[in-house]
Amino acid sequence: MIKGRTFKLSFWPLVITLTAFVILCKLGLWQLERAKEKQRLIAEQQVAVPLTEDGLLDKLQRNDISELNFRNTKFEAHFFREQQWLLDNKVFQGKVGYELVVPARVAVTEQVVLVSLGWWPAGSSRGELPKIELPPVLTVAGLIKASDFDTFTLGESQPEQGYPMRVQALSTIIEYSHPQSVIPIVVFAESNTIKGHPRLYTPVVMPPEKHQAYALQWFLLAFFSLVVFFAASLRKAT
Numbered sequence: 653m654i655k656g657r658t659f660k661l662s663f664w665p666l667v668i669t670l671t672a673f674v675i676l677c678k679l680g681l682w683q684l685e686r687a688k689e690k691q692r693l694i695a696e697q698q699v700a701v702p703l704t705e706d707g708l709l710d711k712l713q714r715n716d717i718s719e720l721n722f723r724n725t726k727f728e729a730h731f732f733r734e735q736q737w738l739l740d741n742k743v744f745q746g747k748v749g750y751e752l753v754v755p756a757r758v759a760v761t762e763q764v765v766l767v768s769l770g771w772w773p774a775g776s777s778r779g780e781l782p783k784i785e786l787p788p789v790l791t792v793a794g795l796i797k798a799s800d801f802d803t804f805t806l807g808e809s810q811p812e813q814g815y816p817m818r819v820q821a822l823s824t825i826i827e828y829s830h831p832q833s834v835i836p837i838v839v840f841a842e843s844n845t846i847k848g849h850p851r852l853y854t855p856v857v858m859p860p861e862k863h864q865a866y867a868l869q870w871f872l873l874a875f876f877s878l879v880v881f882f883a884a885s886l887r888k889a890t
Contacts, residue, residue: 657886669881673874680870687863690856697722697855703796705759712763712835717798720837722855726793727839729756729767733786736816737825742771742852749773751852752784753822753838755829756792766825766838767792770849781816786846794841795853801826801836 703711703725711720731754738750752769772782801823819825826836843850 659882659885661885665881665884669877672877676870676874676877680867680874683863683867683870686858687860687867690858690860690863693722693856694860700724702726709758709761709763712758712765717835717837720796721798723796724794725796725839726791728759729790729792729839730758730760731756731767731786731788731790732764732830733788734815735830736784736786737829738772738781738816738818739822739825740818740820744771744850744852747773750782750818752849753825754786755834762833764829764834766822766829766834767794768838768840768851768853769846770841770843770851772849781818784816790845792839792841792845794839794845794851795855796837796839797853797855798837801838 700723703720703723705725705727708720708725708727711717733754735755737753739753740750742749742751750772752772753766754769755764756767757764769786772784775781801821822838826834826838840851840853845851
């Protein structure tokens with residue numbers, strides 16, 4: 653107690669302060685969990701051994717898809733060139749465009765995966781889609797993504813008709829790709845696999861240190877919410 657003042661609890665300010673305190677602490681803990689997840693992803697990438705074409709085929713044939721996540725690989729891609737998917741609203745250096753995704757056989761086998769061939773600029777109008785000529789076969793080196801394809805989209809159910817087909821999420825491409833036995837993984841080809849078309853995808857967008865900094869901010873806000881409550885609860889002694 654401060655001399656000349658008394659401490660008086662009020663019900664609703666107490667409820668509001670405690671609610672805010674709990675929410676802010678949960679947000680801080682969530683950011684710490686995100687930091688741990690990013691640290692795990694970085695560690696997995698650092699120790700992951702790149703897959704040769706034979707190694708990739710072995711994993712695909714044995715259906716060891718979970719072991720492919722964030723592995724680098726290199727293989728001969730035989731494209732289904734008529735089936736071009738355009739992931740919408742991709743921005744590169746301030747310019748709007750698409751990410752091109754095409755199904756491809758791995759070497760001369762029946763194993764089919766999806767290959768992202770980087771960013772392509774949009775046309776001058778919404779109705780003008782890029783005209784893309786692809787080679788039938790191309791050696792692709794890139795990073796594999798084998799999980800977490802769900803993306804929040806507004807109202808997308810089935811994709812548009814005809815190719816190239818514009819969609820909002822990778823999950824849509826995986827669901828509606830036509831080649832039978834298409835395997836639900838995407839190989840993000842290195843930048844300039846097709847000259848002038850950069851890879852946009854990176855597994856870790858926000859580093860762990862940034863999540864930790866956000867966590868500290870939430871915890872400080874939680875602490876100051878208590879400070880404000882206690883300061884407001886002090887009353888002049890009568």
